[in-house]
Amino acid sequence: xxxxxxxxxxxxxxxxxxxxxxxxxxxxxxxxxxxxxxxxxxxxxxxxxxxxxxxxxxxxxxxxxxxxxxxxxxxxxxxxxxxxxxxxxxxxxxxxxxxxxxxxxxxxxxxxxxxxxxxxxxxxxxxxx
Amino acid sequence: xxxxxxxxxxxxxxxxxxxxxxxxxxxxxxxxxxxxxxxxxxxxxxxxxxxxxxxxxxxxxxxxxxxxxxxxxxxxxxxxxxxxxxxxxxxxxxxxxxxxxxxxxxxxxxxxxxxxxxxxxxxxxxxxx
Amino acid sequence: xxxxxxxxxxxxxxxxxxxxxxxxxxxxxxxxxxxxxxxxxxxxxxxxxxxxxxxxxxxxxxxxxxxxxxxxxxxxxxxxxxxxxxxxxxxxxxxxxxxxxxxxxxxxxxxxxxxxxxxxxxxxxxxxx
Amino acid sequence: xxxxxxxxxxxxxxxxxxxxxxxxxxxxxxxxxxxxxxxxxxxxxxxxxxxxxxxxxxxxxxxxxxxxxxxxxxxxxxxxxxxxxxxxxxxxxxxxxxxxxxxxxxxxxxxxxxxxxxxxxxxxxxxxx
Numbered sequence: 001x002x003x004x005x006x007x008x009x010x011x012x013x014x015x016x017x018x019x020x021x022x023x024x025x026x027x028x029x030x031x032x033x034x035x036x037x038x039x040x041x042x043x044x045x046x047x048x049x050x051x052x053x054x055x056x057x058x059x060x061x062x063x064x065x066x067x068x069x070x071x072x073x074x075x076x077x078x079x080x081x082x083x084x085x086x087x088x089x090x091x092x093x094x095x096x097x098x099x100x101x102x103x104x105x106x107x108x109x110x111x112x113x114x115x116x117x118x119x120x121x122x123x124x125x126x127x128x129x
Numbered sequence: 130x131x132x133x134x135x136x137x138x139x140x141x142x143x144x145x146x147x148x149x150x151x152x153x154x155x156x157x158x159x160x161x162x163x164x165x166x167x168x169x170x171x172x173x174x175x176x177x178x179x180x181x182x183x184x185x186x187x188x189x190x191x192x193x194x195x196x197x198x199x200x201x202x203x204x205x206x207x208x209x210x211x212x213x214x215x216x217x218x219x220x221x222x223x224x225x226x227x228x229x230x231x232x233x234x235x236x237x238x239x240x241x242x243x244x245x246x247x248x249x250x251x252x253x254x255x256x257x258x
Numbered sequence: 259x260x261x262x263x264x265x266x267x268x269x270x271x272x273x274x275x276x277x278x279x280x281x282x283x284x285x286x287x288x289x290x291x292x293x294x295x296x297x298x299x300x301x302x303x304x305x306x307x308x309x310x311x312x313x314x315x316x317x318x319x320x321x322x323x324x325x326x327x328x329x330x331x332x333x334x335x336x337x338x339x340x341x342x343x344x345x346x347x348x349x350x351x352x353x354x355x356x357x358x359x360x361x362x363x364x365x366x367x368x369x370x371x372x373x374x375x376x377x378x379x380x381x382x383x384x385x386x387x
Numbered sequence: 388x389x390x391x392x393x394x395x396x397x398x399x400x401x402x403x404x405x406x407x408x409x410x411x412x413x414x415x416x417x418x419x420x421x422x423x424x425x426x427x428x429x430x431x432x433x434x435x436x437x438x439x440x441x442x443x444x445x446x447x448x449x450x451x452x453x454x455x456x457x458x459x460x461x462x463x464x465x466x467x468x469x470x471x472x473x474x475x476x477x478x479x480x481x482x483x484x485x486x487x488x489x490x491x492x493x494x495x496x497x498x499x500x501x502x503x504x505x506x507x508x509x510x511x512x513x514x515x516x
Contacts, residue, residue: 045328199432
């Protein structure tokens with residue numbers, strides 16, 4: 001199921017061309033995934049304290065058009081493939097009903113103690129399915 | 130020819146896991162491309178005033194390992210495909226001699242006045258070849 | 259009247275000491291002021307299009323303690339002095355009921371066309387009183 | 388003695404008004420202070436590992452005019468008052484020879500282990516004098 005998060009563009013995220021600078025999209029996806037998990041009752045903060053962590057290993061972003069400060073924006077979060085130690089999440093940035101950007105991010109499940117990869121934790125797997 | 134830009138990690142770019150947060154990589158590539166062009170005698174600022182502009186339409190990033198504040202980092206900029214109205218640039222983040230991240234960004238050549246796509250300007254084409 | 263905006267700390271805003279990096283506070287105050295105005299029915303975006311703009315000329319920030327990703331944070335926005343062409347706004351960052359940071363920002367009212375200072379527009383003056 | 392650091396404005400730091408967004412100034416001062424210490428042979432990274440740390444407790448910034456992407460900018464770093472457990476540093480942002488911004492930041496010396504305030508370490512005191 002797709003989760004849709006309404007999104008406020010911050011004034012400073014728009015550059016002098018008037019559209020949101022590209023790097024902020026990755027920052028947005030990070031926040032949108034946190035919101036998706038919160039909606040499922042999971043706290044990234046508490047999971048990290050329980051040893052459940054993840055990091056990005058791959059991202060692909062396609063920009064179709066820009067978004068501006070003042071635009072009505074939302075971000076759709078759609079979990080996709082789940083493997084043993086990694087999972088994909090698809091993101092779509094919408095301006096009203098128009099898709100302006102699509103992205104795919106591959107996360108790898110890691111332990112919080114630096115020991116490296118670990119199987120996707122059951123609570124996380126459940127939230128993603 | 131690959132251009133290599135020595136790079137200072139800014140303190141605030143490292144997140145609470147101690148490694149540079151993913152979104153800063155896109156910001157870095159933007160700065161590294163500006164530095165590459167400066168090295169070729171081109172100013173992004175002056176080009177924009179002459180109607181020569183470009184924007185990102187696609188990015189792919191692969192993270193192999195993180196970089197930390199205090200690490201000796203450099204960014205290699207390697208122009209790749211050049212088409213009529215778009216071009217690709219490859220980026221490699223190095224910690225000393227170790228590749229920690231690779232990326233490919235596709236830029237489309239646009240006019241500064243908002244009229245849309247235009248052929249890659251000769252000065253830019255020359256710098257990329 | 260004080261306006262209080264609940265606030266989500268973004269993951270990347272916490273640095274490797276685990277607390278929000280100082281520069282994000284100014285970014286937060288900017289967003290909180292936008293939210294304050296939105297609450298009063300004013301859009302920064304639409305005001306700018308009508309020639310009503312403002313910029314920072316002075317800021318003072320006192321940090322008492324840090325805030326962390328996962329903390330329950332809110333930002334109180336309290337308009338203070340209003341002069342002919344400038345006004346002060348006080349900000350307080352709260353972690354639950356604890357004050358962690360206080361700030362005062364002096365804004366000057368400017369026209370959107372670059373002509374410089376202008377009297378604080380009536381709609382803005384009303385919102386601040 | 389004043390230390391002057393040449394400074395490249397990053398493209399994304401300029402907002403849609405075309406001037407650097409206010410929050411980046413605090414980020415710049417952080418980097419400029421790191422550069423000042425590096426010039427004195429000190430690494431913030433190594434000092435932190437030796438238990439020598441500091442954090443901001445107060446900042447005051449006055450903006451006189453904006454700086455733009457493409458401007459020739461430098462940041463002057465001037466240590467001022469040094470007390471037992473805190474010290475002040477003054478910053479000046481210059482566009483060519485013109486002062487565009489002045490700031491004063493008060494830092495408190497803390498231990499890296501979270502134990503709180505500690506006297507300014509001799510190596511740091513020497514660099515600041």
